[in-house]
Amino acid sequence: MEVVLGIDIGTSGVRIAAVNRDLSLAGMSTAPIIAPLQDGGRIMQDPAIWWEATSAALRGLDLPGLDVKAIAVDGTSGTILPIDGNGTPMGLASMYNDVAEAAQLAIVAAAAPRETAALGATSPLARAMPMRGEAVRVIHQADWIIGQLSGRYDVTDENNALKSGYDPIARHWPDWIANTGFDTRLFPSVVPAGTRAATIRAEIAAQFGLPADTAIVAGTTDGCAAFLASGAAEPGDGVTSLGTTLTIKLLSSSPVFAPDFGIYSHRIGDQWLAGGASNTGGAAIGKFFNNADLARLTPLLDPDHPTGLDYYPLPKPGERFPVNDPDFQPRLLPRPADDRIFFQAILEGISRIEADAYAKLAELGASPLASIRTAGGGAANAAWTRMRRRALGVPVKDSLSEHAAVGTARLAWRGIGHAN
Secondary structure, three states: OEEEEEEEEOOOEEEEEEEOOOOOEEEEEEEEOOOOEEEOOEEEEOHHHHHHHHHHHHHHOOOOOOEEEEEEEEEOOOOEEEEOOOOOEOOOEEOOOOOOOHHHHHHHHHHOOOOOOOOOOOOHHHHHHHHOOOOOEEEEHHHHHHHHHHOOOOEEEHHHHHOOOOEOOOOEOOHHHHHHOOOHHHOOEEEOOOOEEEEOOHHHHHHHOOOOOOEEEEEEEHHHHHHHHOOOOOOOEEEEEEOOOEEEEEEEOOOOOEHHHOEOEEEEOOEEEEEEEEOOOHHHHHOOOOHHHHHHHHHHOOOOOOOOOOOEOOOOOOEOOOOOEOOOOOEOOOOOOOHHHHHHHHHHHHHHHHHHHHHHHHHOOOOOOOEEEEEOHHHHOHHHHHHHHHHHOOOEOOOOOOOHHHHHHHHHHHHOOOOO
């Protein structure tokens, strides 16, 4: 059976999915990762831990009977590390949520255009600046795993490169980076996600029982991989994550860069993945109801009879998208005496915010929403899904998979010429 492997390097572990041509799952293996090390207020990690977990997950796959054609890797967006000319780490990796020093942040802010994804407290570019004296190259987490597999440490994909300052429209490292004092030659060369980059090293193939001609394909970030895992493939396909916050992602034929709303776009082939996040979501619900309350009230919801209450649920003042206002006030009055009505009104309010968010993306230039898939804890609430379908006005589709590794496997198939 011909399969590809998608390797997802997550924050708590590595997951590997073996996926058929029809994107069905032929096997899966996981291995844990030790928590990041706090080093003097920084959030750092030994890259060796990633490879140990990847190796353990590879050993855990049931490979007999599977003909592995290609491997692609996704990693946490913004995790970087310095390496020498042989790919050996020159120190700990700076994790995706590691905060850069104020001096480096100021230098990047002075040089960078507002539309770049390299701005912000966790800017990978700002965190890379102190590494330049010790490193032959500064690469991303997924790049290093690709290097371990192939021996090639000088290539990255357009998605992992984005937050380091890469320009996905012009498709090169931009000239403004030189104004920070950082030499972009320290960064890897960039190829589109889903590009065949190398062939597996002979010793790695022998170690894990993989074919000697297994292709190594440039992957993506964990967030993009999760989107691809949903099965979304056409402009207008949206994926909403109903978690602590409300996160939306939309496949678009045109990019959107709106720094006021925290929106930037990843390039995936000839399409663009735009997204944003609202502060509404599970945290707003949890302010009023515990898990026992939700279990009691959910069966009582009546989505065919809206409450008529115009709520904007937030856990505290401040909103970022689809409204950008740090002082934006929650709207949760009047509160009915019946908790069932109050709960339903909160869900209706979140549904309207979701619809407004997709409409805002279209207003900013993205493709109009045409279908929706759902991830996160709220996906299982059938009554809420009916409220959302009414608010969004588009079909609600089932997701292909909830595992980012499956999305990365889609890129592995693309890398060897099988679009999906």
